Amino acid sequence: MQVWKDYQEKNKERFLNEMLDLLRIPSVSAKSEHKRDMLKCAEAVKESLLKAGADKAVVMPTEGHPVVYGEKIIDSSKPTVLVYGHYDVQPVEPLELWHSGPFDPVIKDGKVFARGSADDKGQFYMHVKAMETLVQTNTMATNIKFLIEGEEEVGSPNLGKFVAANKELLKADVILISDSSMLSMETPSLDTGVRGLSYIEVVVTASGRDLHSGTYGGAVANPITVLSKMIASVHDENNHITIPGFYDDVVVAGAEERALINKAPFNEKEYKDEIGIKELWGEKGFTTYERTGIRPTLELNGIWGGYTGEGAKTVLPAKAHAKISARLVPNQTSSKMTELLLNHFRSIAPSCVTVEAFEHHGGEPYMTPIDSKGYKAASKAVETTFGKAPIPVRGGGSIPICSILEKELGIKIIFMGFGLDNDNLHSPNEKYNIENYYKGIETIPYFHKFFAEGN
Ligand SMILES: [Zn+2]
Structure with missing residues (x-):
């Protein structure tokens, strides 16, 4: 006007x-x-x-x-x-x-x-x-x-x-x-x-103290190996999340919405160069915009345990830790998804370790x-x-x-x-x-x- x-x-x-x-x-x-x-x-x-x-x-x-x-x-x-x-x-x-x-x-x-x-x-x-x-x-x-x-x-x-x-x-x-x-x-x-958010922390404990890896290695579970396996198991070869029930409440975007999302110009080379990646990664069957918009994700924000200082130290660590978060999409709810993640990581641990899992913050x-x-x-x-x-x-x-x-x-x-x-x-x-x-x-x-x- x-x-x-x-x-x-x-x-x-x-x-x-x-x-x-x-x-x-x-x-x-x-x-x-x-x-x-x-x-x-x-x-x-x-x-x-x-x-x-x-x-x-x-x-x-x-x-x-x-x-x-x-x-x-x-x-x-x-x-x-x-x-x-x-x-x-x-x-x-x-x-x-x-x-x-x-x-x-x-x-x-x-x-x-x-x-x-x-x-x-x-x-x-x-x-x-x-x-x-x-x-x-x-x-x-x-x-x-x-x-x-x-x-x-x-x-x-x-x-x-x-x-x-x-x-x-x-x-x-x-x-x-x-x-x-x-x-x-x-x-x-x-x-x-x-997107919404669920955020948890997982601690895997294998023994009461750090152990000599020569004396005990091979006979006692390594919590870092155990935690790594647990984490590796939550994505399949198509980068789809394997936790039972994870996608249950996801409202699947319709063809019309997906077509509109993908109308946005996307320059793959520029995208890769800007953040310094070799290849795109993500859930099979979805474009980059879809992966970061309409799909939920599970990310490992940090993982630590054992010896990370200078030089070599042979040790069988007592504990391993990870911070894990999920970005959520409608109609997933933060409290329900947090509960799902906590229970999943507690339940998939082998009996040779104990697992503590607790929640940080979330949002819908x-x-x-x-x-x-x-x-x-x-x-x-x-x-x-x-x-x-x-x-x-x-x-x-x-x-x-x-x-x-x-x-x-x-x-x-x-x-x-x-x-x-x-x-x-x-x-x-x-x-x-x-x-x-x-x-x-x-x-x-x-x-x-x-x-x-x-x-
Ligand atoms: Zn603001």
Whole structure:
């Protein structure tokens, strides 16, 4: 719409400068020394919502860092969009690898370098500026609510409770999140889900102490050999996971979804060169995008035991350890899969060893259907401003809050991320391309328009 374009063009500089101001606040949620910065940042977010035209914006306490809530209600009979984002950021260490101060944003080559630029201050702030555009041009088609939390980077320990206690306040028709990336500006994409996680640790004990491998070797089981065999047994020759029941709850992706996923351009040579691998690997019958999106996996994160120091030591170790995790897809559930993994590793151990297996943390997978009104509105919005329909892509990572939000509020989440995979999230020199920031602000108003029209 021309009025949006005109308004945004006129206010371009300010839109950018306001985002930079937000990036200057070191809102590191993991560190207690930043507790005051967290409050300062929450207040700044509140103020920005009020300035952008919200009727109401408040900083609401939780047992941890506060949540910022804001709303602009135009008509209770119109659909309501709840925007979720987070104002906290990851710690910045190692500081020596940054080319400029993490909280002293620098613009270089069309990119803003600062902690939080892409994850997630720069991304949620697009929604604040999109709302301002709609308010100032008098073109709001939906009610808009904001839920901007301060504990996403530490696992959102208090968000579930907050949402459960404020269901009426947060009542909406759809949740819109910009906290992810797209394939590229030439190949726009929309994430349609995230994978879940189960994580366990296994300890195999063969003897009461380390033994001399000459005296006892050959007569006593080696726990490293035993654990290696146990681990090796969970994938077959097709890299299919052999644990009974592992795939029972997997929703098999339909031909249509698989065709869409595989429409994304994939350059095998570039992929291999970038990460330094000789060959692709994975479950037979699936492409790389499918393997990292629609299929569950079982990974060995670490394995240790025995002598690993300098030189040679002949020893029959007493214990061997492994950290094992599974990425989960709908409708697998983290607790059930964790139980399955624990029981499996306990049950396959031979009687010459004892096995302890215990759980670390987990999270539920999440998927959003591509035939929903919300997805269609997002797809149409992206198509309008990019000139190309976005490709639906399942994200391989895990965002545990998604299932919590859906469970408590009973509505679907739409992921409309404008970042890029090379934004250096959680790493030194995090950046966000200014072009992507403006493109997001341009695209979001269309989401509201199309979502309202679809309802
Ligand atoms: Zn984030």
